[in-house]
Amino acid sequence: MRVVGATGLTYRYGSGRLGIEDIDLEVSPGEIVALIGPNGSGKTTLLRLLSGELAPQSGSIVILGTPGSASPGLRARIGVVHDQTPHFGLLTGRENARFFLAANGAKGPESERELDALIDRMGLGDAADVSVDAYSFGMRRKLALVEALAHRPELLLLDEPFIGLDPKALGALSAVLSERAASGAATLLATNDLGPVAALCSRVAFFHDGKKVADASPAELLANIGEHTIVEVRTGTRQLRFEVERGASELPRICQELVDAGDPPESIQVREPGLAEVFRFLTGVDLEDRL
Amino acid sequence: MIGPIWSIEWALAFRGRRLFALNVLIPVALVSLVGWSKAPAPHAAAVFAILFVLFGTFGSAIPLLRDCENGILRRIALTSITPSAHLLQRVLVGAAVDGLQLLPALGLAIMVRGGGVDLLVLAIAVLFLSLLVAGLVGLWVAAFARSIAEGALFSALAALLLLHASGIFRTPLTGSWGARVEGFSPYAALHDVLLTGVGTAPSGPTSMLVGNSGWSAALASAPGATSLLFVTAVLLAATWRLAGPLQRRLASSP
Numbered sequence: 001m002r003v004v005g006a007t008g009l010t011y012r013y014g015s016g017r018l019g020i021e022d023i024d025l026e027v028s029p030g031e032i033v034a035l036i037g038p039n040g041s042g043k044t045t046l047l048r049l050l051s052g053e054l055a056p057q058s059g060s061i062v063i064l065g066t067p068g069s070a071s072p073g074l075r076a077r078i079g080v081v082h083d084q085t086p087h088f089g090l091l092t093g094r095e096n097a098r099f100f101l102a103a104n105g106a107k108g109p110e111s112e113r114e115l116d117a118l119i120d121r122m123g124l125g126d127a128a129d130v131s132v133d134a135y136s137f138g139m140r141r142k143l144a145l146v147e148a149l150a151h152r153p154e155l156l157l158l159d160e161p162f163i164g165l166d167p168k169a170l171g172a173l174s175a176v177l178s179e180r181a182a183s184g185a186a187t188l189l190a191t192n193d194l195g196p197v198a199a200l201c202s203r204v205a206f207f208h209d210g211k212k213v214a215d216a217s218p219a220e221l222l223a224n225i226g227e228h229t230i231v232e233v234r235t236g237t238r239q240l241r242f243e244v245e246r247g248a249s250e251l252p253r254i255c256q257e258l259v260d261a262g263d264p265p266e267s268i269q270v271r272e273p274g275l276a277e278v279f280r281f282l283t284g285v286d287l288e289d290r291l
Numbered sequence: 292m293i294g295p296i297w298s299i300e301w302a303l304a305f306r307g308r309r310l311f312a313l314n315v316l317i318p319v320a321l322v323s324l325v326g327w328s329k330a331p332a333p334h335a336a337a338v339f340a341i342l343f344v345l346f347g348t349f350g351s352a353i354p355l356l357r358d359c360e361n362g363i364l365r366r367i368a369l370t371s372i373t374p375s376a377h378l379l380q381r382v383l384v385g386a387a388v389d390g391l392q393l394l395p396a397l398g399l400a401i402m403v404r405g406g407g408v409d410l411l412v413l414a415i416a417v418l419f420l421s422l423l424v425a426g427l428v429g430l431w432v433a434a435f436a437r438s439i440a441e442g443a444l445f446s447a448l449a450a451l452l453l454l455h456a457s458g459i460f461r462t463p464l465t466g467s468w469g470a471r472v473e474g475f476s477p478y479a480a481l482h483d484v485l486l487t488g489v490g491t492a493p494s495g496p497t498s499m500l501v502g503n504s505g506w507s508a509a510l511a512s513a514p515g516a517t518s519l520l521f522v523t524a525v526l527l528a529a530t531w532r533l534a535g536p537l538q539r540r541l542a543s544s545p
Contacts, residue, residue, distance in 0.1 A: 051369055052369070053365070053368070053369060053542075072370075072371045072372065072373045072374075073371060074371075075369060075370055075371045076370075076371035080369050082362070082365070082366065084362050086361045086362035086363040086365075086366060087363070088299060088303060088363065090303055090306040090307055091299070091302060091303065091306060095299075095302065099295055099298070099299045100366075100370065102294075102295040102298070103295045103296075103367065103370035103371065103372050104370050104371050105371045
């Protein structure tokens, strides 16, 4: 059974702005799929449609074998993290998390143990009994992730899950998502933080102007770009980036041209292309410039 | 009816101690000022009724709109709690908390001019139902407001119109349209009980008997109580039936 099956999804906001257009997407149990694209490319709209917050204007959705937008009964099997993570500020982190646990139909000591374990793993153990009003942005993001994960959903819809996380929490989240994937849960995450994506995600879907422009494994996407090499040069006055086809063999020519121009390089970094370069290669748009 | 929403709203009400204390003390101060003044009994009863109804209507609409603005309502809408369970639990717990906060003020309003404990018991029941209606009105008002300011304006308008229809500001002539409307208005019972509490005979079309005791007040406010129960049932049924669209409106605004 597919966890997500979306066909021909289109959504346009009341203002006339296109959210997404004719999106097909299938997600199987155990997959972690990253949705990547500049701001306004349709990632969040797709997550809002799948979570049942928005209703598609055309196309169809099947979530966990059930056609149509997620109903309250189905939502107990879905974990959602929004781009914004409001909480009950007067209550403690643990009280907030317990509320969302109960709101998603999870009860009993096993659920409580799972919740406490997640709180500890995400590094909130010491702050769990402090009111959320005293939390930093990153702590609130961690708490929202705990709340989305605690009822052991079969589908996770995470909007910018890596924002605000310290390296330890980032590692913990990656580990939890991998464990959940191993036990059959599917994850769809919208992000522009490409750091953890290649190692964590089994598939990457690129979005641009409301359309899906690519959908494949990170390795397959990287293979698209061929034998390119990225050369990043910092001079006294500027930072330059070159994509060259013949690898480091181009370096002497680049350096010579900079010296001739009176702006000699101060540092040079040569690296393999990443997903950001693949996105630019496929769309002609610089992902980072629009973040 | 006890569920996650009831539990969280109950906990929130008691966690904000300063606000809770203010919500108890300010009505007590107002009721004390009016109750021990030489204000004519009908005026005193009107002030008390206005205070309690505005308290209930604002107390429902404004926190709902605040939760819309900060996004928590959108998060709750994406859990497995059904819209009807969410909204009705919220209104019920709101009425219970408001009732608890107004209890000292109500006690003063009834007893300062000689009302007995039996009347107070009746007044508590009528107050709770009136607050339930005010909370439901506040919920509907919030669903149609696009900001907290609009919510405050609409709440005041809705509460004052219903108070007027309930004969709080003037007694309608027997047989007039106003008298017929009062027969279906939610706050006439509260007004009648408060009038009895301050020692005046309720004289509107909903009133039947004079007195300052619970039994006579029960008889006096019986027609008003019937309309209160009727309006409560209608509003509860409408909210239950339309909870989905109401919650969608709330979650997507402002």
